[in-house]
Amino acid sequence: MDNDEIRVQEKRNMAILIFWMFLIVWCVSLHYFAIVGIISKSEPTNVNSPNGSDGIHSVADVVNPSESLFYTHIFRVTAYCPCAKCCGKFADNVTASGYIIYDGDRFIAAPPEYDFGTVMLIPGYNESKPVPVRDRGGVIKADKLDVYFDTHQEALNWGVQYLEVKILEVEL
Numbered sequence: 469m470d471n472d473e474i475r476v477q478e479k480r481n482m483a484i485l486i487f488w489m490f491l492i493v494w495c496v497s498l499h500y501f502a503i504v505g506i507i508s509k510s511e512p513t514n515v516n517s518p519n520g521s522d523g524i525h526s527v528a529d530v531v532n533p534s535e536s537l538f539y540t541h542i543f544r545v546t547a548y549c550p551c552a553k554c555c556g557k558f559a560d561n562v563t564a565s566g567y568i569i570y571d572g573d574r575f576i577a578a579p580p581e582y583d584f585g586t587v588m589l590i591p592g593y594n595e596s597k598p599v600p601v602r603d604r605g606g607v608i609k610a611d612k613l614d615v616y617f618d619t620h621q622e623a624l625n626w627g628v629q630y631l632e633v634k635i636l637e638v639e640l
């Protein structure tokens with residue numbers, strides 16, 4: 469073999485080597501993304517996005533209340549709206565969790581022992597469909613909850629009710 473032949477042989481070997489490296493990297497990344505895809509799909513939907521940018525506004529769409537994942541607790545349930553009478557200096561359409569309120573929204577202000585995103589089912593509120601905890605309140609402590617309405621009149625109509633509330637045991 470002369471020098472030219474050796475050079476051509478080397479080039480061919482290099483090309484084969486690069487080809488195999490690409491193939492291996494491609495295979496590995498394909499498996500990696502496939503596995504990551506499976507894992508991320510199996511994770512539950514997060515409804516506690518700060519501004520609801522995930523597009524899920526109704527927890528009722530993802531939770532079936534007939535499932536026995538709820539425990540019950542009696543709360544004193546009052547109501548509020550975004551007005552200054554109800555929220556004072558916090559009347560800014562943003563909840564304590566950073567969630568931006570939209571028209572017709574339904575959620576709960578709960579004591580700090582209930583994390584944001586905790587799902588509750590309050591009889592008579594949101595057609596008794598599950599709603600998330602998205603807010604806090606100065607007087608919302610211990611066994612008290614505050615349910616959100618768009619208007620002050622709706623909040624007044626709710627009044628004060630002692631209710632058996634269902635709380636989802638798992639967090640979304």
Ligand SMILES: [Zn+2]
Nearest residue numbers: 549551554620
């Ligand atoms: Zn109000």
